[in-house]
Amino acid sequence: MKKLLVTGGAGFIGANFVHYWMAKYSADKVVVLDALTYAGNIANLDSVKDDANFTFVHGNICDQALIETLLVEHSIDTLVHFAAESHVDRSITGPDAFIETNIIGTYSLLKAAKKVWLDGDSILAGHRFHHVSTDEVYGTLSPTDPAFTEDTAYAPNSPYSASKAASDHLVRAYHHTYGLNVTTSNCSNNYGPFHFPEKLIPLVITNILHDTALPIYGDGQQIRDWLYVEDHAYGIDLVLQDGRVGENYNIGGDNEWANIDIVKTISKLVEQEFIKNKDLATRFPAAKAARAQNTESLITYVKDRLGHDRRYAIDATKTNNELSYKPKESFETGIAKTVAWYLNNEAWWQSVMDGSYQNWIAEQYS
Numbered sequence: 001m002k003k004l005l006v007t008g009g010a011g012f013i014g015a016n017f018v019h020y021w022m023a024k025y026s027a028d029k030v031v032v033l034d035a036l037t038y039a040g041n042i043a044n045l046d047s048v049k050d051d052a053n054f055t056f057v058h059g060n061i062c063d064q065a066l067i068e069t070l071l072v073e074h075s076i077d078t079l080v081h082f083a084a085e086s087h088v089d090r091s092i093t094g095p096d097a098f099i100e101t102n103i104i105g106t107y108s109l110l111k112a113a114k115k116v117w118l119d120g121d122s123i124l125a126g127h128r129f130h131h132v133s134t135d136e137v138y139g140t141l142s143p144t145d146p147a148f149t150e151d152t153a154y155a156p157n158s159p160y161s162a163s164k165a166a167s168d169h170l171v172r173a174y175h176h177t178y179g180l181n182v183t184t185s186n187c188s189n190n191y192g193p194f195h196f197p198e199k200l201i202p203l204v205i206t207n208i209l210h211d212t213a214l215p216i217y218g219d220g221q222q223i224r225d226w227l228y229v230e231d232h233a234y235g236i237d238l239v240l241q242d243g244r245v246g247e248n249y250n251i252g253g254d255n256e257w258a259n260i261d262i263v264k265t266i267s268k269l270v271e272q273e274f275i276k277n278k279d280l281a282t283r284f285p286a287a288k289a290a291r292a293q294n295t296e297s298l299i300t301y302v303k304d305r306l307g308h309d310r311r312y313a314i315d316a317t318k319t320n321n322e323l324s325y326k327p328k329e330s331f332e333t334g335i336a337k338t339v340a341w342y343l344n345n346e347a348w349w350q351s352v353m354d355g356s357y358q359n360w361i362a363e364q365y366s
């Protein structure tokens with residue numbers, strides 16, 4: 001039985017990981033630590049909040065004393081670190097929070113883990129610090145470059161990816177220097193339920209329903225490698241169970257898409273849902289699909305993102321071979337589930353979209 005501290009567990013991937021873990025390992029104890037920034041939402045954990053094995057703590061990963069207390073009081077043996085500022089556009093307009101949370105916050109967790117697990121009277125055997133990172137640390141690829149492997153040199157291009165790269169290096173150093181049992185996973189772009197609607201896929205779905213523009217940065221030919229979020233949780237599970245300490249594991253689904261093609265695919269899927277389910281026209285009367293009009297006409301090319309990485313692609317051969325990893329969801333099934341989830345969970349996305357997010361969007365597009 002494990003005792004997990006999950007940082008950022010009220011965010012998109014963290015919450016999906018908590019659902020996955022508690023369904024699969026129901027005897028494990030799970031403590032979520034989350035600062036509930038604009039991206040964190042306690043409602044993401046509604047389905048587990050009454051479970052006796054679940055505890056939610058509202059707090060910041062930069063608070064080293066709090067982390068030490070949680071590690072001791074809950075006898076934590078496994079720390080899974082998701083908490084981060086995660087949106088590239090926000091990192092361009094306001095990098096400070098990224099430096100603070102992604103670098104200083106990770107450093108604070110490492111210091112706390114070292115103090116409690118290594119520096120006491122005895123070393124905690126079998127402890128694990130798992131760091132959740134991104135393929136963006138490897139930089140950008142041309143259309144013909146081979147995909148990123150774990151040996152690809154780090155070359156981060158945005159304040160977000162630079163802050164994640166810095167945190168990856170600190171995690172590595174805490175293993176090499178102090179012997180902390182660490183693993184790191186570098187995953188490609190995720191999509192699925194609870195994805196905050198500032199990121200491309202949920203933004204497109206919700207904008208279609210509101211009948212607002214679908215903004216395509218630059219020429220829309222940038223490529224991302226998309227993975228259903230539960231398959232990310234599954235990959236982390238395998239790394240925690242069988243991954244070698246001190247190693248990095250790439251996680252990806254071999255699923256590269258140009259942005260413009262993703263947007264067109266989602267437009268068609270939403271239109272099909274409106275044809276199948278007549279209630280949708282009543283629930284979302286603004287949507288073009290409610291009037292059998294063409295949704296793609298909402299596509300609007302806008303100014304490109306500064307320093308926009310052209311292509312990401314993950315070579316997950318090491319994870320596939322060493323841990324027998326294979327995503328369970330195809331893109332076809334994953335994106336259909338995702339569209340259905342947003343159609344069925346309007347209350348969720350309407351509630352996360354009011355407040356600070358809306359103000360930020362207004363500033364960006366004014």
Ligand code: NAD
Nearest residue numbers: 008010011012013035036037039040060061083084189190
């Ligand atoms: P998210 O922005 O949806 O969630 C981040 C969570 O961290 C939120 O709940 C937020 O409240 C919390 N948080 C932020 N700052 C905090 C702080 N100082 N202390 C405590 N909690 C804090 O992010 P996500 O998309 O779920 O990403 C989770 C992790 O996965 C990140 O480390 C990210 O770099 C990594 N990752 C994301 C993707 C992706 O496609 N989204 C892909 C690969 C890796």
Ligand code: TYD
Nearest residue numbers: 088189198199200201215216217222224259
């Ligand atoms: P995003 O979801 O922000 O993830 P990341 O930047 O971490 O890959 O963006 C995915 C891609 O979609 C990226 O190339 C930027 C692009 N994009 C748009 O074209 N329009 C948008 O409104 C957004 C949010 C993203």
